[in-house]
Amino acid sequence: MPCPDLYCVIGNPVAHSRSPWIHARFAELTGQVLTYERLLAPQDGFAAALAALAARGGRGCNVTVPFKHQAAQCAHSASARVQLAGAANTLVLQPDGQIHADNTDGLGLVADIVQGAGLALAGRDLLLVGAGGAAAGVLAPLLLQQPRRLLVTNRTLARAQALVARHAELAALQKVELFAMDTQGLDGDFDLVINATASSLAGAGVPVPPGLLRAGGLGYDMMYGAGAQDFLDWAQAQGGQARDGLGMLVQQAAAAFALWRGVQPPAAQVLQELRAAMAAGQA
Structure with missing residues (x-):
């Protein structure tokens, strides 16, 4: 079987992020095969972290503080939202090495x-x-x-x-x-x-x-x-x-997931499940 497509969230700090749980649930509910990780980048190491992800065959990433401006600068193409904001939270790593930036925040x-x-x-x-x-x-x-x-x-x-x-x-x-x-x-x-x-x-x-x-x-x-x-x-x-901002987190993740996979996941259901899982200490 082929290896699952690789995605991650890059930030500093990033250990608190619920994005891996969210995207794993999105994948389960939509029948997509992927893995999603947290990637802690040094304050001056975003470009290196992105290059390392690409070298591992990564297909895309979410970007959180403090790297959103750098994410926009690293891209070869960008949506109108990114061009106006000067910041990106979603990158698509294309097979030819090109990087496309969007902002779903x-x-x-x-x-x-x-x-x-x-x-x-x-x-x-x-x-x-x-x-x-x-x-x-x-x-x-x-x-x-x-x-x-x-x-x-x-x-x-x-x-x-x-x-x-x-x-x-x-x-x-x-x-x-x-x-x-x-x-x-x-x-x-x-x-x-x-x-x-x-x-x-x-x-x-x-x-x-x-x-x-x-x-x-x-x-x-x-x-x-x-x-x-x-x-x-x-x-x-x-x-x-x-x-x-938990609802924002899930909704922006859903928009990123749709950009990567071409499938719209059920954001409202996953938000409800995430709040319940966090209350139970399971996420």
Whole structure:
């Protein structure tokens, strides 16, 4: 029998990732034959890790922090989403050695917010916290939902401004008020606050002050697990709903799986199973 096709997730850190469990379940439910691993790359070793995967016959990979910008730069071709974001979370390793980059983060985030949390984004006021690869990957799909306004905030204002500038044309086409602000002096109130920073992974607490989330609004941390709890508590303390990024993880994985295999897996079923398995300590 032929060897199973090889895929992986590359990141630093990566031991926490549930992606191997998700993709194994996708494969089982869709009749695909593959293996999926975690690959820890040194902070300065993404290109070498990608080359090693290709040398083993790897067919593709997911990319997590802090390598999403590097993933886009390593590709020979890229989707429109990647070209706009300057960041990629999904790579397709083709038999001729070419690498194609895509970004399914925003697709996963929007699907989990709109379908999972039941929050329609049209006409809403949104706050996106962070301006790194994670934020870059979701900004365009959020704009396509046509919120009323979208504020990008970051400790380094120049990074937020650069991200906003890249998306200014799309925002104008969607008639969305898009602007940037640093986290110092941040004010206003929002229907949705998205934490796209690595604060939850780093145990650095909540990256924004209280008072920003409207009562009944949604605080969404793109991370999941114990590290996200501070942000979820922050949202609930303001009378808001709280949701971690596990649904986004499954939804973006489903989009990547479909890109690799040409088959759409049942994301909602796998998310339900994953939450149950994590609660039981089995995933």
